[in-house]
Amino acid sequence: MQLSTMSRKTIRTSVLVTLDVIAILTSMFVTYYFLYPQEFLQNVNRNDFIETALLYCGLFIIMAGLSRLYRVAWRFASMTEAVRLASTLLLSTALLFIIQFALYGEAMERILFLSFCLSLLLLGGIRLGSRIIMTWKQDHGRLLLGRSMKRRKDEKRTLIIGAGRAGRMLIRQMNESNNHRMNPVGFIDDNVQLQALTIHGVKVIGTMDQLEEIVEREAIDKIVFAIPSIDYQQRLAIIKRAKAICTNVHTLPMIEEVAAGKVAVNQMRQVSIEDLLGREPVELDISGIQSEVEGKTVLVTGAGGSIGSEICRQILKFSPERLLLLGHGENSIYLIERELRELKLDVDLIPVIADVQDVERLREVFITHTPHLVFHAAAHKHVPLMETNPHEAVKNNIYGTKNVAEMADECGASRFVMISTDKAVNPTNVMGSTKRIAEMVIQNLAKTSRTKYAVVRFGNVLGSRGSVIPLFKTQIEKGGPVTVTHPDMTRYFMTIPEASRLVIQAGTLADGGEVFVLDMGEPVKIVDLARNMIKLSGFTEDQIAIEFSGIRPGEKMFEELLKEGEVHPEAVYPKIFTGIVTEEADLQGKLERMNELKTSEALGLYLVNWANDCLDSVEYDQLKETV
Secondary structure, eight states: OOOOHHHHHHHHHHHHHHHHHHHHHHHHHHHHHHHOHHHHHTTTTHHHHHHHHHHHHHHHHHHHHHTTGGGOOGGGOOHHHHHHHHHHHHHHHHHHHHHHHHHHSOOOHHHHHHHHHHHHHHHHHHHHHHHHHHHHHHHHHHHHTTOSSOOOTTOEEEEEEOOSHHHHHHHHHHHHOSOSOEEEEEEEOSOGGGTTOEETTEEBOOOGGGHHHHHHHTTOOEEEEOOTTSOHHHHHHHHHHHHHHOSOEEEOOOHHHHHTTOOOGGGOEEOOHHHHHOOOOOOOOHHHHHHHHTTSEEEEETTTSHHHHHHHHHHHTTOOSEEEEEESOHHHHHHHHHHHHTTOOSOEEEEEEOOTTOHHHHHHHHHHHOOSEEEEOOOOOOHHHHHHOHHHHIIIIIIHHHHHHHHHHHTTOSEEEEEOOGGGSSOOSHHHHHHHHHHHHHHHHHTTOSSEEEEEEOOEEETOTTSHHHHHHHHHHTTOOEEESOTTOEEOEEEHHHHHHHHHHHHHHOSSSEEEEEOOOSOEEHHHHHHHHHHHTTOOTTTSOEEEOOOOTTOOSSOOSSOTTOBOSSOSBTTEEEEOOOOOTTHHHHHHHHHTOOSHHHHHHHHHHHHTTOGGGSOHHHHHTOO
């Protein structure tokens, strides 16, 4: 029978506490014997010394609990965690010194100093033991299997761009793994001090100026771009240059994943359209997010979707106590739960199958788990489908949002963040209109609730389900044509991780009722996106044709993030702005009147006019009678 997450956590903490007590007691008694052997053997002041040693243990355990040392995954610990351990022990020693001096007018300075040094060695050894054992097993296993010096015939000759931290981590993990199918030929790096040096057995063989020459000379089969911290323009130039001379170009994850020590060989991926159309990422206020998330319960609705699942991945980096994965589709929730559990992090993951339209089920979830933070990503987002199914859009996007937001208020959640869309600005379709009305619901609740509500608007997300990227990929795989609605159709684009980071950051910035908007740069023509994808797939427009299919119902030629004059000129955070959005005075009355409309045509017209603040131009009685 498998242990629950809480049981494993309790056992792990108990074992660490026990080992810590043994380590500190050992250091105290060894120090006492070393400094005062005669007194130790004659049991002089034995009771006082035992009391002091136990007090030292108690102080350290209390301070370690407050600094969350027992929640650190020491297998992946870095210098930051080592400093935290040393600081905690030093503070405990200082407190013991103060207590002794206050009670007795003197303190055992020499014993405390040497005990601190020895305890630090023992406590650090305990925590690094698992890493040492794991490394020994891997190295010993490879030697036993005779794999240390042999190269497989199917391994690709690989050039790594970047000999920095990410590149070094990549080589180290390649050495630890036997499944990567790569033979690292060398690094290239512009740092002159690294030239001709060897890093983890791999030589730095040149600079970026020599890229083409090295690829030809060394018969390179594969290039891995391993500089995740570089700015976007340089990244774009290097990737395009590498793609021009080698079809097999891979890249590592973003800098946040590298900094967290999560770079692995199997996380490399082919260079994608996101790399060529992305922008410089929004940097997070790590400390602000950490203070809001660490040790708290977080609920994400729509957790199985593209945005919701990425929010879950990003949230886990900030060590929540509990993460609720709420969604209506059981398969998508099962997949994201399985993915997150494989990370083996010390977080209680709770999958919740629930419909945001079911108020009683939501109340049960909120009362049971009392989430501190709520990220509401559940919604119907497909524009043409919602045009023909407006009642479903209303139930899910408006009332679903209202239900979750009201439960957050009722159960005392600290913050609530709703994910909206640029289609909520001057909406011409049902989907955009329902999202704008959902924003009004949030703003209305923010006026009276102690929960801090916020809305985050962004444009199209590259690679999300329902976006043009998967459609274009499928069309290219079938040999074309790639269908674009109109040659002048433009959209704002951002990557899924970037959108998710913005949502999380907004959760810490909210004071109540704001609409946050990302500075998304310049809009991109859809036809240019199609052309880039065709080139990235190794084809030309002569081989894969582009056809224009015409604008679909409800679509706009271009999208906006805010109406003219609705954005504050000053960013509240780098690349994040706050919108000045009008509130709805008669919200409940209009919701009730909306429910009386029976036909899709009447409801759709009502929604668009309401969202655009021009209901007066529509005769409500005529809409009620529309058949």
